[in-house]
Amino acid sequence: MLFGKKKKAADYIVDVHCHILPGIDDGSRDMSETLKMLEIAHNEGITHIIATPHFKSGHHNASPEKVSALIDEVQEAADECNLGIKLYQGNEILYHDELCEGVDSGRISRMNGTDYVLVEFMPSDPYQYIRNSLDEIMSEGYQPIIAHVERYGCMVDDIENVREIKNMGVEIQVNASSILGDIGKDIKKFLQKLLSEQIVDYVGTDSHRCEGSRTPKIQECADMLYKKYNEQYVDDILYGNAMDRLL
Template structure:
């Protein structure tokens, strides 16, 4: 089984990720060369900035799938959303206007890097109470967690999942992010990986180097859980 990337901005023209079908196809070629076999497209949803509706996203996913097939690209593509949490979001979720990860109960949720921990915890409790399993996107960005890694464990104990970016594992996102992520990995507090790919140059869908480091520094069992087993079990039932 190839790697599973649960966080990418590969749909063309819907957010600050891929700007065109050609760029999306090149991103897919890079991902395939990196050993990725499955990607979840997670375009941003942020009130007042990125608001593409579910039907439009599904249409674009269908077009990308068709173009990829014609190009001989074998990566399986699915839809999700990276949702920036704000008050009142629950109404849109109840109306099923926002996409979950591959139409499961798992929800990729983003916060401001400088948000207070109490706000994040209360938001996650709200989503759990609605029957969702919130996945905290790129937790290495949240300063309240970086300052106290036990808070990541607390979120996980509540029933949340933790996602980190592959570039943070390899050090491409800075030494601070790398140090924090490896602190979480040593305690096996991370559940999912995402490339958070936005383009073909500065934010590529790269996973191979990350996988090499995980197999070298973590147990083989945990590395495989991160690279594909957790996502295969929970997001592709």
């Protein structure tokens, strides 16, 4: 449902996908950059962040203990700067056959200790592989959130595939920058359809840097969402769903 030019500000914004921890993946390079990213996030209205460093099989991944220690360090620095942001622990997990085993053993972080896991795939992975992988995760008792669904060719080429995994019970995360068209008009139109059908569960920044195109900016996206879509639904995808399910 469209609401013309009606606009409001979000009471909170939960960034469920963010590479803000310093020096452990391809995100923030050091604490100085992390603090700059946090300042941007604060100015954008972000109140809660789930830090989701990459976990890739065969790579040198930071342990959950290391991630936890970094979150404590970053939280202390954020508090000293009076930024009013609360951080939580997660991982962005590139799907691999031992994913569930890694979560079971504690080598991979769930989203804030819940049964939710943020899972990504390669952009060219075929639909049946993605579907079967998500089904396996669910069969092991975990709730998958598929990261940046707009990056997978099989989803963009056939929106029915997104509808199908949504109906399976998979939750859908999209990037704020993609909603604004930063990766192309076709992707923007694809996401408009998902939003119109209320298929999206979470909007995240997937930010990696304090400058350039991958910063934790979300306010412009939030303003546009409130202008075009049902207000309660926008509340839900910016913070309500995350508050209820993850935090």
